[in-house]
Amino acid sequence: MSKVTINSFDELEKLIGHELGISEYHTFTQEQILLFADATLDHQWIHTDPEKAKTDSPFGDTIAHGYLTLSLLPHLWNQIVEVKNLKLQVNYGIEKFKFNQPVLVNSRVRLVAKLINAVNLRGVTKANIGVKLEIEGNRKPAYEGEIVFLYHFL
Template sequence: MSQITIGCFEDFEKFIGQDLGVSEYHQITQEQINKFAEATLDHQWIHTDPERAKTEGTFGDTIAHGYLTLSLVPYLWDQIIHVNNLKMMVNYGIENLRFAQAVLVNNEVRLQANLKNVVNLRGTIKAEVNVKLEIKDQKKPAFTGVLVFLYHFNA
């Protein structure tokens, strides 16, 4: 895995329409699912009750919360891109997010990214990134969407 280094708008601009790379795989554990349930107060049994999920659930096991998979983006994104000279980065939005397939406990996921567009807004860089969270050995991704980040560089 090679990480792309960005230091300014012009560095971003070179990658418009191109694949930026993929992260390493990350395994979703039951412990991580349970901690996410605690943090978000979402204790639905399809996430937190392995026995019930095996006997009553559609998937045959517990599944990760969709928003848990989405919350992994910063960790996985940092494996794809490194930004130098950064003052601050802000998550600005998510467009066309679609959860396409459930992520079962112990599945491994990784982020694939493609730079859709980048715009210089008077010194603030707005980057639109097509993302796909792939599930190891599965054809359908966990989700797809366009993430929008605002990058503020040091002067």
């Protein structure tokens, strides 16, 4: 899978409206879910107790935290796009975002990204990227929305 390489605002602007690519699959393990629970102090049983989840959860198993799936976005994004000639990249925002479907433990997910818009704000590039986290074997994505990055090109 080859990455899209972007060296400047002009190169980015030409990609508006185009799908940028699809990441590799990532599997959410129970260990990763437990580590996230420890890091965020969110130990709700639906994430951390496989035995209780088997009997009491409508999903029949534990699920990844929604914010865990979101936190993987930079890792998956970096598999799709390489932005070069940067002084700095800043996570600026999340817009029109919705969690659609829970991600069960041991599910495989991948990110699909599309450039919605890019504008030059006095030398700083604001890029709105449409993102969708697909769950293997499920027609409904885990989430959909837009992330906003600020790119300070050299």
